[in-house]
Amino acid sequence: MRACLGLAAVVWSALALGGCVSVSAPDKPIVIELNINIKQEVIYRLAADAGNTIDENAEIF
Amino acid sequence: MNMPVNRTKLRRVALSAAAVALAIGGVAGIAYAQRDPAYDAARKAGQIGEKMDGYLGTVGSASPDIARMVKDLNIKRRAVYAEKAQAASATLEEYAFTSGCLAIARTAPGEKYQAPDGSWQTRTGAPPIRDPRCP
Numbered sequence: 602m603r604a605c606l607g608l609a610a611v612v613w614s615a616l617a618l619g620g621c622v623s624v625s626a627p628d629k630p631i632v633i634e635l636n637i638n639i640k641q642e643v644i645y646r647l648a649a650d651a652g653n654t655i656d657e658n659a660e661i662f
Numbered sequence: 663m664n665m666p667v668n669r670t671k672l673r674r675v676a677l678s679a680a681a682v683a684l685a686i687g688g689v690a691g692i693a694y695a696q697r698d699p700a701y702d703a704a705r706k707a708g709q710i711g712e713k714m715d716g717y718l719g720t721v722g723s724a725s726p727d728i729a730r731m732v733k734d735l736n737i738k739r740r741a742v743y744a745e746k747a748q749a750a751s752a753t754l755e756e757y758a759f760t761s762g763c764l765a766i767a768r769t770a771p772g773e774k775y776q777a778p779d780g781s782w783q784t785r786t787g788a789p790p791i792r793d794p795r796c797p
Contacts, residue, residue, distance in 0.1 A: 641795040647760040648797040
């Protein structure tokens with residue numbers, strides 16, 4: 602009987618907790634999330650190479 | 663007596679041939695590097711802007727022709743970024759973002775670019791508002 606009550610309590614609290622969790626859809630584009638992960642040191646390392654790439658492909662830049 | 667004359671003539675012919683080859687090469691190089699006139703006009707008119715992510719975007723409501731042009735140019739940019747990123751051991755996003763920093767810096771006054779808050783700005787004579795990580 603006590604075990605039964607304990608089980609019921611666990612199930613109830615789990616349900617209550619479940620009710621508290623709110624899931625909301627992300628309102629920001631994922632692209633910006635990716636940009637945050639780009640480190641400045643990487644950008645500085647690539648800068649000269651990217652500059653040459655723009656010069657070499659001037660018709661699309 | 664005839665030999666030196668022939669040599670001089672030969673040298674002249676060779677030199678002028680080289681000059682012609684250089685001229686043709688130079689013209690071809692410039693033609694290759696130029697923007698399509700329609701693309702250039704749309705940039706100057708502020709209908710196409712440089713985005714932070716290294717790609718082009720349409721500003722406001724764009725005509726189907728301009729939307730198609732932007733899509734086409736972005737596909738070409740992505741292909742270039744992918745190739746160069748792999749060569750530089752970087753990710754596509756890292757390489758594209760770096761190129762975006764530079765492309766925004768190279769916009770001419772009157773052209774549109776995307777500021778870090780996502781808004782479209784018109785380039786003035788002053789430096790553009792860029793991401794603090796930009797070189």
